Amino acid sequence: MIWRDERTFGSGHKRSWVAQGAHSLVLIHTLRSELPSLEEEKDVVSCVSFVFGFVEGATMTALKSLVYLLLTAGLGAAYIPFALLPREPHVETGIFAYLAVPLWLLGGVAILWCFWDFTFTGHGTPAPIDPPKALVATGFYRYVRNPIYVGVLTILIGHFLWFKTLWMLAYAVVLFLVFHLFVTWYEEPTLEAKFGAAYEQYCTSVPRWVPRIK
Secondary structure, eight states, X not given: OHHHHHHHHHHHHHHHHHHHHHHHHHHHHHHHHHSOOXXXXXXXXXXXXXXXXXXXXXXXXXXXXXXXXXXXXXXXXXXXXXXXXXXXXXXXXXXXXXXXXXHHXXXXXXXXXXXHHHHHTSSSOSSTTSOOSSOOOSGGGGTOSOHHHHHHHHHHHXXXXXXXXXXXXXXXXXXXXXHHHHIIIIIHHHHHHXXXXXXXXXXXXXXXXXXXXX
Protein backbone atom coordinates (compact mmCIF):
# COMPACT_ATOMS: atom_id res chain seq x y z
CA MET A 1 0.00 0.00 0.00
CA ILE A 2 2.80 2.38 0.82
CA TRP A 3 4.52 1.67 -2.50
CA ARG A 4 1.26 2.20 -4.44
CA ASP A 5 0.65 5.47 -2.58
CA GLU A 6 4.20 6.65 -3.34
CA ARG A 7 3.73 5.72 -6.98
CA THR A 8 0.45 7.55 -7.13
CA PHE A 9 1.97 10.55 -5.40
CA GLY A 10 4.95 10.56 -7.72
CA SER A 11 2.80 10.20 -10.82
CA GLY A 12 0.51 13.04 -9.77
CA HIS A 13 3.47 15.21 -8.97
CA LYS A 14 4.94 14.53 -12.40
CA ARG A 15 1.61 15.30 -14.09
CA SER A 16 1.37 18.64 -12.25
CA TRP A 17 4.85 19.59 -13.49
CA VAL A 18 3.91 18.67 -17.04
CA ALA A 19 0.71 20.72 -16.77
CA GLN A 20 2.58 23.73 -15.44
CA GLY A 21 5.18 23.45 -18.21
CA ALA A 22 2.50 23.26 -20.88
CA HIS A 23 0.72 26.25 -19.36
CA SER A 24 3.97 28.23 -19.36
CA LEU A 25 4.61 27.41 -23.02
CA VAL A 26 1.09 28.55 -23.93
CA LEU A 27 1.58 31.78 -21.94
CA ILE A 28 4.92 32.49 -23.62
CA HIS A 29 3.42 31.86 -27.06
CA THR A 30 0.50 34.16 -26.27
CA LEU A 31 2.76 36.96 -25.07
CA ARG A 32 5.03 36.64 -28.10
CA SER A 33 2.04 36.77 -30.44
CA GLU A 34 0.68 39.88 -28.72
CA LEU A 35 3.96 41.78 -28.56
CA PRO A 36 5.01 43.46 -31.84
CA SER A 37 7.79 41.74 -33.69
CA LEU A 38 10.98 43.48 -34.72
CA GLU A 39 9.68 43.95 -38.25
CA GLU A 40 6.46 45.46 -36.90
CA GLU A 41 8.49 47.85 -34.76
CA LYS A 42 10.42 48.90 -37.84
CA ASP A 43 7.14 49.47 -39.67
CA VAL A 44 5.86 51.65 -36.83
CA VAL A 45 9.05 53.70 -36.79
CA SER A 46 8.91 54.10 -40.56
CA CYS A 47 5.26 55.18 -40.39
CA VAL A 48 5.97 57.76 -37.68
CA SER A 49 8.96 59.08 -39.61
CA PHE A 50 6.83 59.38 -42.75
CA VAL A 51 4.10 61.30 -40.89
CA PHE A 52 6.57 63.75 -39.34
CA GLY A 53 8.34 64.18 -42.66
CA PHE A 54 5.05 64.84 -44.45
CA VAL A 55 3.98 67.42 -41.85
CA GLU A 56 7.37 69.12 -42.01
CA GLY A 57 7.27 69.18 -45.81
CA ALA A 58 3.72 70.56 -45.89
CA THR A 59 4.67 73.27 -43.39
CA MET A 60 7.68 74.33 -45.44
CA THR A 61 5.60 74.36 -48.62
CA ALA A 62 2.95 76.49 -46.92
CA LEU A 63 5.62 78.97 -45.76
CA LYS A 64 7.08 79.23 -49.25
CA SER A 65 3.59 79.76 -50.68
CA LEU A 66 2.95 82.49 -48.11
CA VAL A 67 6.19 84.28 -49.06
CA TYR A 68 5.29 84.07 -52.74
CA LEU A 69 1.80 85.37 -51.93
CA LEU A 70 3.22 88.42 -50.16
CA LEU A 71 5.79 89.10 -52.88
CA THR A 72 3.47 88.76 -55.87
CA ALA A 73 -0.14 89.42 -54.93
CA GLY A 74 0.91 91.82 -52.14
CA LEU A 75 3.18 93.86 -54.38
CA GLY A 76 0.99 93.69 -57.46
CA ALA A 77 -2.38 94.42 -55.87
CA ALA A 78 -1.46 96.56 -52.86
CA TYR A 79 2.02 98.09 -52.61
CA ILE A 80 2.61 99.25 -56.21
CA PRO A 81 -0.90 100.72 -56.74
CA PHE A 82 -0.87 102.75 -53.53
CA ALA A 83 2.81 103.54 -53.02
CA LEU A 84 4.08 104.16 -56.55
CA LEU A 85 1.18 105.23 -58.76
CA PRO A 86 0.17 108.91 -59.02
CA ARG A 87 -3.18 110.00 -57.57
CA GLU A 88 -4.14 112.19 -60.55
CA PRO A 89 -5.94 112.42 -62.92
CA HIS A 90 -9.32 111.21 -61.67
CA VAL A 91 -12.35 109.99 -63.53
CA GLU A 92 -15.84 109.83 -62.06
CA THR A 93 -17.19 106.30 -61.70
CA GLY A 94 -20.47 107.21 -60.01
CA ILE A 95 -22.52 104.44 -58.50
CA PHE A 96 -20.16 101.85 -60.00
CA ALA A 97 -17.69 102.71 -57.27
CA TYR A 98 -19.65 100.45 -54.92
CA LEU A 99 -18.82 97.48 -57.13
CA ALA A 100 -15.30 97.74 -55.74
CA VAL A 101 -16.26 95.94 -52.52
CA PRO A 102 -17.48 92.67 -54.11
CA LEU A 103 -14.58 92.82 -56.58
CA TRP A 104 -12.09 93.09 -53.72
CA LEU A 105 -13.74 90.18 -51.91
CA LEU A 106 -13.93 88.00 -55.02
CA GLY A 107 -10.33 88.66 -56.00
CA GLY A 108 -9.01 88.10 -52.48
CA VAL A 109 -10.93 84.86 -51.99
CA ALA A 110 -9.76 83.56 -55.39
CA ILE A 111 -6.10 84.27 -54.60
CA LEU A 112 -6.18 82.70 -51.13
CA TRP A 113 -8.15 79.66 -52.34
CA CYS A 114 -5.68 79.07 -55.17
CA PHE A 115 -2.71 79.25 -52.83
CA TRP A 116 -4.42 76.68 -50.59
CA ASP A 117 -4.97 74.36 -53.58
CA PHE A 118 -1.36 74.75 -54.71
CA THR A 119 -0.05 73.94 -51.24
CA PHE A 120 -2.27 71.05 -50.16
CA THR A 121 -3.53 69.63 -53.47
CA GLY A 122 -0.57 70.19 -55.77
CA HIS A 123 2.02 69.89 -52.96
CA GLY A 124 3.94 72.87 -54.30
CA THR A 125 3.77 76.62 -54.74
CA PRO A 126 2.69 78.93 -57.58
CA ALA A 127 6.34 80.02 -57.92
CA PRO A 128 7.99 78.82 -61.15
CA ILE A 129 11.07 77.76 -59.14
CA ASP A 130 8.96 75.47 -56.93
CA PRO A 131 6.01 74.27 -59.03
CA PRO A 132 3.37 71.80 -57.81
CA LYS A 133 4.06 68.09 -58.06
CA ALA A 134 0.51 67.38 -59.25
CA LEU A 135 -1.63 69.23 -61.79
CA VAL A 136 -4.05 71.49 -59.93
CA ALA A 137 -7.48 71.51 -61.58
CA THR A 138 -9.73 72.05 -58.57
CA GLY A 139 -11.36 75.10 -57.00
CA PHE A 140 -11.17 78.18 -59.21
CA TYR A 141 -8.92 76.28 -61.60
CA ARG A 142 -12.01 74.47 -62.84
CA TYR A 143 -13.25 77.71 -64.42
CA VAL A 144 -10.11 79.57 -65.56
CA ARG A 145 -6.47 78.53 -66.01
CA ASN A 146 -4.96 81.57 -64.28
CA PRO A 147 -7.25 82.46 -61.36
CA ILE A 148 -4.47 84.09 -59.29
CA TYR A 149 -3.69 86.58 -62.04
CA VAL A 150 -7.39 87.10 -62.66
CA GLY A 151 -7.85 87.70 -58.93
CA VAL A 152 -5.13 90.38 -58.89
CA LEU A 153 -6.65 92.09 -61.93
CA THR A 154 -10.11 91.93 -60.34
CA ILE A 155 -8.78 93.69 -57.23
CA LEU A 156 -7.13 96.36 -59.40
CA ILE A 157 -10.40 97.03 -61.22
CA GLY A 158 -12.00 97.47 -57.82
CA HIS A 159 -9.22 99.96 -56.92
CA PHE A 160 -9.94 101.92 -60.11
CA LEU A 161 -13.68 102.07 -59.45
CA TRP A 162 -13.23 103.18 -55.84
CA PHE A 163 -10.24 105.55 -56.06
CA LYS A 164 -11.16 106.80 -59.57
CA THR A 165 -7.60 107.27 -60.82
CA LEU A 166 -6.77 106.60 -64.46
CA TRP A 167 -3.28 105.46 -63.53
CA MET A 168 -4.83 102.52 -61.69
CA LEU A 169 -6.66 101.46 -64.85
CA ALA A 170 -3.53 101.90 -66.97
CA TYR A 171 -1.53 99.85 -64.48
CA ALA A 172 -4.12 97.03 -64.64
CA VAL A 173 -3.86 96.97 -68.45
CA VAL A 174 -0.03 96.89 -68.38
CA LEU A 175 -0.02 94.17 -65.71
CA PHE A 176 -2.44 92.08 -67.78
CA LEU A 177 -0.07 92.28 -70.75
CA VAL A 178 2.83 91.20 -68.53
CA PHE A 179 0.80 88.28 -67.19
CA HIS A 180 -0.24 87.26 -70.71
CA LEU A 181 3.32 87.28 -72.07
CA PHE A 182 4.63 85.35 -69.06
CA VAL A 183 1.87 82.75 -69.32
CA THR A 184 2.14 82.18 -73.08
CA TRP A 185 5.93 82.28 -73.36
CA TYR A 186 7.00 80.48 -70.20
CA GLU A 187 4.33 79.10 -67.88
CA GLU A 188 2.17 77.14 -70.30
CA PRO A 189 5.10 75.54 -72.22
CA THR A 190 6.69 74.56 -68.89
CA LEU A 191 3.50 72.98 -67.57
CA GLU A 192 2.89 71.18 -70.86
CA ALA A 193 6.39 69.73 -70.76
CA LYS A 194 5.88 68.58 -67.16
CA PHE A 195 2.31 67.20 -67.23
CA GLY A 196 2.00 66.29 -70.91
CA ALA A 197 -1.37 65.16 -72.26
CA ALA A 198 -3.17 65.88 -68.98
CA TYR A 199 -2.31 69.58 -69.22
CA GLU A 200 -3.17 69.71 -72.94
CA GLN A 201 -6.61 68.29 -72.19
CA TYR A 202 -6.99 70.76 -69.33
CA CYS A 203 -6.17 73.67 -71.67
CA THR A 204 -8.77 72.56 -74.20
CA SER A 205 -11.54 72.46 -71.59
CA VAL A 206 -10.67 75.48 -69.41
CA PRO A 207 -10.15 79.02 -70.82
CA ARG A 208 -7.04 81.06 -70.12
CA TRP A 209 -8.51 84.40 -68.95
CA VAL A 210 -12.30 84.62 -69.12
CA PRO A 211 -13.87 82.29 -66.52
CA ARG A 212 -16.37 79.81 -67.88
CA ILE A 213 -19.06 78.61 -65.52
CA LYS A 214 -19.98 75.01 -66.34
